Amino acid sequence: MTVLIISDNESTFSSKWINALERIQADYVCSKIEEDWNTKISQFKPNIVIGCPNSFDIYKKRKYDEIHLQVLKNYDVPIYPDFKAIKIYENKPELQKILVENDIPHPKTYYYTEYEKGLDYIFNESKSYPIIAKSNSGAGGVGIKFLRNKIEAEKLVYEVFKGRGFPKRIGPNLRQGNKLSRTWNKITNPGVLLKKLNAYRKRYQYRQKGEILFQEFIPHEYEWRVVRIGESYFAHKKIAESGMASGSKLKGYENPPLSVLQFVKEISDKLEIKSAAYDLFETSDGKYLVNEIQTYFGQSDPYQMLIDGKPARYVYRDNNWISEFGDFARNQCYDLRLKYALDMAGIVHNITFQ
Structure with a gap:
């Protein structure tokens, strides 16, 4: 059995796949999206392809989606995850679409790609606060804003459409537990610290512009x-x-x-x-x-x-x-x-x- 892993340069998933494959002594080949993955499919004839898309940059994620479809169309080889799962991965507008189409219960959600329509929602459609704002992609609390009033919402809409883009947390997540142990781990492990600093840099670079989702706030513990x-x-x-x-x-x-x-x-x-x-x-x-x-x-x-x-x-x-x-x-x-x-x-x- 041979497995081909296609990953983005910034994907953090491939190392876990390698751990799983080495546990069962399976043969595997790795290819970056930017490399000639077509040649590797033809050369190594893998039994299955595993895809690891980018989770920081929506444009690189879309590039991976295109490659995924090319594998499905041009090669007689299974690929994981399947495209239905990949299509909605780090793509909140697409997720919203399939939830509506399949009548699956979810908080009321509104998606806008125009500045004026985002403002119209804030001043005419949104009846109560707080509300939740989300960027197209982002996990672990990144790309989510808790808006307490219309003033905060208006500032965010301006930033998304007219400013630098959807604000993202650049430094450590202060809402996570074990703050002292996490800080000590990074201080005593320079490799871990450098990896985190690199991740913060990427978040700063990949601020998303020109689209925003507003979601009904569901009070929850x-x-x-x-x-x-x-x-x-x-x-x-x-x-x-x-x-x-x-x-x-x-x-x-x-x-x-x-x-x-x-x-x-x-x-x-x-x-x-x-x-x-x-x-x-x-x-x-x-x-x-x-x-x-x-x-x-x-x-x-x-x-x-x-x-x-x-x-x-x-x-x-x-x-x-x-x-x-x-x-x-x-x-x-x-x-x-x-x-x-x-x-x-x-x-x-x-x-x-x-």
Whole structure:
């Protein structure tokens, strides 16, 4: 078995894929988007292609989308993630579109590409504050603004359409926990510090202009993070801080209700996106609203879910939810992603979690 990894220069995903491939002693070849990946497909004849798009720069992300489509069109080789998942990855307008088309519950969201229409929403359409503003792409609390009033909203619209673009956090996320230990880790590890400084530089460079999303604010003390990878399900709470759960990295690992798993099973089946993280608001009357869907997502703990304090997953068999204990989320879920990708492609492998 040979795997071709196509990644952007700034993608951070490929190293996790390499860890998963080396664990099973699989052959792999890496190609940057800027390189001649066509030649490598022809030369090495991979059994599967794995794509790692850019998550900083929407223009480079669109370039990757074009390559993904070229692989599908011109080569008889499976590619992971599938294009339905890639299309909405770091593309909030496209996500909003498919949620509406498939009648999936979500907060009211409005997308504008013109300055005047953005202002019109602020002064004529938006009836109450706070509201949430989002850039086209951005995760972990990057590219999200909590707007308390019309003055803040008007300033943001001007900055997006007439100024430097959507403001992004440049330095460390002060909303995350373990501030002292994180700071000490960077001071004592120059390589980690340089990597972070480089990431901050890229965020500063890639400020998005000319488009903005406004989203209804849903008061919440937490979001549900539900991960589905194939037939494996995980769920935990992302605890809100300063009004938002995105980017806080504060977690709650109590046993999740089966209703949240059932909700994600139904909508992921409907969307045919079965390898992604689904971030959900839970309303006061117990309903779920989709906030984000990302096929690539972060993992700050060695597990995605605890049941009775032990790492576990849920699977759905014979119309029942069944818990299974084990290290299923190891390597930030990339081993499980690889298993799912190979299974979908019909490629024999030796990945186990026992």
